[in-house]
Amino acid sequence: MYVLTPQQYERHEGIENGYAIKGESSIAKELQDECESDDRVLYPIHIESDVYHEEGPATLIRWFREFVEDYLGVSFHSCTLYFSGNRSIHVHVPRFVSGENQRERLKELAETFCTETGAELDCGLYYAKRMFRLPGVEHAKTGLQKVKxxxxxxxxxxxxxxxxxxxxxxxxxxxVLQQVFVSQESLTVNSLKSPLDDPLALFRVLDGDKTVLEIESDNQEIETPLIEQEQYPDNTVDAIKWLQYNAKEFSPYALAGNGRSVAVVRVKGGAFARKDVRNGTALVPVYFYGAQGCAGEEFTKADEHAPLQLSKRDYKKWDYKAGDNVVIIGGQSRNSRIFRIEPQQAAVVGHTLTDDDPGRQAALDYLQSQGYDVGKAGTSGNTSTSKTTGSEIGHNSALSMRGSQTEVAALQEQAEQGDIETLSHMEKWRVACRLLKWGWEPAWEWFKKQFGANFKPEITREQFESIIQTFPEDYDHIKVPPQQ
Known part of the structure; x- marks a missing residue:
């Protein structure tokens, strides 16, 4: 079917003989060539096999059904079948492909089908200007008609x-096309009269979205998975995921002669490995509440996403899933103490580790006060004689995380009168703690207003949920809205 422009239609109608020769080519071919070059051609999909006598009708029907349903995605029951009158069966599929690229893709798809299944379809059908026998026409060799x-x-x-x-x-x-297409109500739009009574019904009532098939190319580019991409993603949500697999890993064992490391994380996925990272050792994508390596502040993670390195011994006993809050206390033996903790405890330990004072030892003291076995070297001495007990550290750390109301109100005013980016991450977190007391929506709208175009809904939600999990008794009145 060639879609003519008004000018082309006038040329066609002005010629007594549509096949009149102009130069060395007919007017009809000129119009066809012009339509093909502009992708103004609809090709009805036909299928044919010329090995009827060699394979028999049952085999051909099986091939046709598989190609139509599995490769074209069309119900075989909607197709119209004809015997050619000699050695072929023709299938008229109630679909078009539009333009030369789609015609070529149809040909490639048929060739792929034949290669993969051993079927013998006539792929020569799928060329421009290919002629196709009308029903009722007698075959020159047998005298038999093409019949349904x-x-x-x-x-x-x-x-x-x-x-x-x-x-x-x-x-x-x-x-023929009217019988194949328009007689099927599922392919037409609403019409006030019976489509078959209208000689132009084919053009007036067919639903283009349902009748034109879009065939994807087998040569389409396969997208590289996010975590395997080399470039840092522009999208913030993608960047978080990317960092969990590509940021600099944290090693609980590096420079172990300087003491023990402490890290508190939220697990984000299963273990993985990279050949070029520490000889393919096990890595786990995590969010670090906080971490200090064996060398102290030289190896620190604070409120960031990155891989956590595991030794062979630690990997064998790693039994944690996404969402778990986990502490790992590592050292020279590379046989770490690993255990789950509650979200509020994770937040306290993380804050303690990222403060200059008290640091790793205070984190260990706090964990021990909460009933966790941190090992014989867990405390720096008798906890009963320490100036600050583990429970006091936890209480004081939780308070300092949120700050006094006067201090936080000043931070909120600073952001409103200036730039919220002048606040550190922890200061923003404290403001969020204050605003969430009034509800999720007021806090959300405040941050959305302050950040403007730089507002990141995913990060804001993650931080809000972290606060609510850390201090559940203070925010039990908040109902977290569903993620959109």
Whole structure:
């Protein structure tokens, strides 16, 4: 079907003989070539196999059904089948492909099907200007008409139909397309009259979205998974995921002669490895509440996403899933103490580790006061004689995390009168703690207003939920809205 422009239509109508020769080519071919170059051609999808006598009708029908349903995604029951009158079965599929690229893709798809299944379809059909026999036309070699058949018919039934048929030849191929397409209500838009009573129904009532098939190219580029991409992502959410697998890893064992490391993390996924990172050792994507390596502040993680390194011994006993809050206390033996803790405890330990004072030892003291076994070297001495006990550290740390109301109010005012980016991460966190007391929506809208175009909904949600999990008794009145 060639879609003519008004000018082309006028040229066509102004010629008495559509095949009049102009130079060395016919006017019809000129119009066809112009439409093809502009992608203004709709190609009805036909399928044909010329090995009817060698393979038999049942095999051909099986090939056709598989190609139509598995490769084209069209119901085979909607197709119209014909015996050619000699050695072929023709399938008229109630779909078009539009333009030369799609015609080529249809040809490639048919060739792929034949290669993968051993079927023998006539892929020569899928060329521009290819002629196709009309129903009712007698075959020159046998004198038998091209007749409509049913998929369950055997050889004898097909030839009996062809031998006795007196099918009237349609006036044009448009009549054939009308029978194939318009007679199916699922492919038409609403019409006030019966489509088959209208000679132009094919063009007026077909639903283009349902009848034009889009075939994807087999050569389409395969997207590199996010975590394997080399470039830092522009999207903030993607960047968080990317960092969990590509940021500098934290080693609980580096420079172990200087003491023990302490890290508190929220697990984000399963273990993985990279050949170029520490000889393929096990890594786990995590969010670090806080961490200090064996060398102290030289190896620190604070409120960031990155991989956590595991030794072979630690990997064997790693039994944690995404969402777990985990402490790992590492050292020279590379056989760390690893255990789950509660979200509020994780927040306290993380804050303690990222403060200059008291640091790793205070974190260990706090964990021990909460009943966790941190090992014989867990405390710096008798906890009963320490100036600050583990429980006091936890209480004081929780208070300092949120700050006094006067201090936080000043931070909020500073952000409102200036730039919220002048606040550190912890200062923003403290403001969020204050605002959430009034509810999720007021806090959300405040941050959205302050950040403007730089507002990151995913990060804001993650921080709000972290606060609510850390201090559940203070925010039990808040109902977290569903993620959109």
């Amino acid at each position: 058949i049913e998929p369950e018919w055997n050889h004898e039934r097909i030839f009996r139909e062809a031998d006795s048929a007196t099918t009237e030849v349609p006036d044009s191929y448009a009549d």
